[in-house]
Amino acid sequence: MKKILAFGASNSSRSINKTFATYVANQLNSVEVNLIDLNDLEMPIYSIDREEADGIPELAHRFRQLVAESDGIVVSFAEHNGSYAVAFKNIYDWASRIDGNVWAGKPLFLLATSPGGLGGKFVLEAATNRFSFQYEAPIVTFSLPSFQKNFSAEDGVIEPTLKATLSEKVAVFQKALDA
Numbered sequence: 177m178k179k180i181l182a183f184g185a186s187n188s189s190r191s192i193n194k195t196f197a198t199y200v201a202n203q204l205n206s207v208e209v210n211l212i213d214l215n216d217l218e219m220p221i222y223s224i225d226r227e228e229a230d231g232i233p234e235l236a237h238r239f240r241q242l243v244a245e246s247d248g249i250v251v252s253f254a255e256h257n258g259s260y261a262v263a264f265k266n267i268y269d270w271a272s273r274i275d276g277n278v279w280a281g282k283p284l285f286l287l288a289t290s291p292g293g294l295g296g297k298f299v300l301e302a303a304t305n306r307f308s309f310q311y312e313a314p315i316v317t318f319s320l321p322s323f324q325k326n327f328s329a330e331d332g333v334i335e336p337t338l339k340a341t342l343s344e345k346v347a348v349f350q351k352a353l354d355a
């Protein structure tokens with residue numbers, strides 16, 4: 177059975193992105209989902225001075241290990257002022273100091289959602305641009321606008337067009353996983 181590492185790129189205890197990443201990961205067939213909470217990977221804010229003085233925190237190695245143990249990553253990004261939430265960026269920065277290939281060539285399902293109508297479009301673009309640079313493995317992306325309107329806890333994505341598009345993307349990611 178394939179292993180999926182899933183998380184919301186947020187440290188909110190009520191994270192809609194964690195909810196959404198969980199939902200999407202659970203749409204995949206025959207996978208074991210390892211859902212992590214970024215609060216469990218909180219480290220000092222990255223600085224070159226800290227790195228030189230104390231080295232790279234064990235939790236950054238732990239994050240890389242979680243990636244290495246997986247066959248694919250499902251992540252949904254919270255958008256803060258048009259970019260990554262600090263909780264994610266800090267982990268990413270520390271992890272990138274161990275090896276710039278943070279995602280270790282695993283297939284990526286990059287998602288974003290927000291309460292607003294743009295659905296985290298800017299952070300999703302930033303992530304897609306960054307992570308696709310010299311990356312061989314498939315990258316699938318999807319943004320869900322207006323989370324509270326388009327998603328229900330019981331039924332998941334309820335807006336028909338968005339639901340259909342997401343189903344297609346899930347199928348593409350499933351194919352990448354099974355390849």
Ligand SMILES: Cc1cc2nc3c(=O)[nH]c(=O)nc-3n(C[C@H](O)[C@H](O)[C@H](O)COP(=O)(O)O)c2cc1C
Binds near residue numbers: 184187194255296
């Ligand atoms: C500091 C801050 C900045 C935000 N900036 C944006 C933004 O640029 N675009 C957006 O769509 N939502 C923005 N929001 C609203 C977030 O999308 C919303 O809080 C969402 O719930 C975050 O995802 P999460 O619940 O997974 O943490 C911002 C929220 C905060 C607290």
